[in-house]
Amino acid sequence: MADRPYPYRSALITGASSGIGTAMARQLAARGVTLVLVARREPLLRDLAEKLRRAHGVEVEVLPADLTDAEQLTRVEARLTDAARPVELLVNNAGSGAAGVFANLPVDHEEAAVRLNSQAAVRLTRCVLSRMRADGHGGILNVSSLTGELPSPSLATYSATKAFLTHFSEALAIENRGAGIHVTALLPGLTRTDYFASNGLTAAWVPGFCWLAAEQVAAAGLKAVAAGSGRCVPGAPYKVAAALLPLTPRPLKRALGRYLWRR
Secondary structure, three states: OOOOOOOOOEEEEEOOOOHHHHHHHHHHHHOOOEEEEEEOOHHHHHHHHHHHHHHHOOOEEEEEOOOOOHHHHHHHHHHHOOOOOOOOEEEEOOOOOOOOOHHHOOHHHHHHHHHHHHHHHHHHHHHHHHHHHHHOOEEEEEEOOHHHHOOOOOOHHHHHHHHHHHHHHHHHHHHOOOOOEEEEEEOOOOEEOOHHHHOOOOOOOOOHHHOEEHHHHHHHHHHHHHHOOOEEOOOHHHHHHHHHHHHOOHHHHHHHHHHHHHO
């Protein structure tokens, strides 16, 4: 990010305990942004928060929560609506999705993925929008995925929720244009995080140049929401793919999905 002051002085990041969420926390802390870190894994959050305080002297609040649980989601909503401690940037980064043939996956796990990837993002976004519109200032960065642009066998629920999140974000970007609120959909491709290992996925056949670093994705997303871009696709190969996919006939997309599934 550039050296000029970042437009948001405070941020709440979900899924902050690893991967892209951690990278965003580090980059925002380096810019002096006050942080609220949300994730299920409290020890990892507390360790990250302490490191950021020591390195950058910023205020970091730890808010452990499982956003698939209604009561815990309500606690995060309450923090977002605390007028005494306003959040200027909301980062909906938390996401999950088990790999496998849908018919073989536990339905409770798939339902939880829908709640986390879609419902939680909707509810948290709704919490902050009214105040942001009243203030005429704010940012919402929703971490989606390029998998939402294709039929994705073995990731059917995950890719469907990411398609929802992308369209949701782009619609809100249009609705809030001119209101001083930036809403951005971040669509990374393959990114080096623990997501693949934790969900039993392998992608050894993918060339090295296709892999993105979490820091690269985070920087692109934070820059995009600050600039008011409605959509951000990091990495040259993925920018090309994102430009071509809308022009691709659906039968060809399905064929590509079948090819990737066999790999």
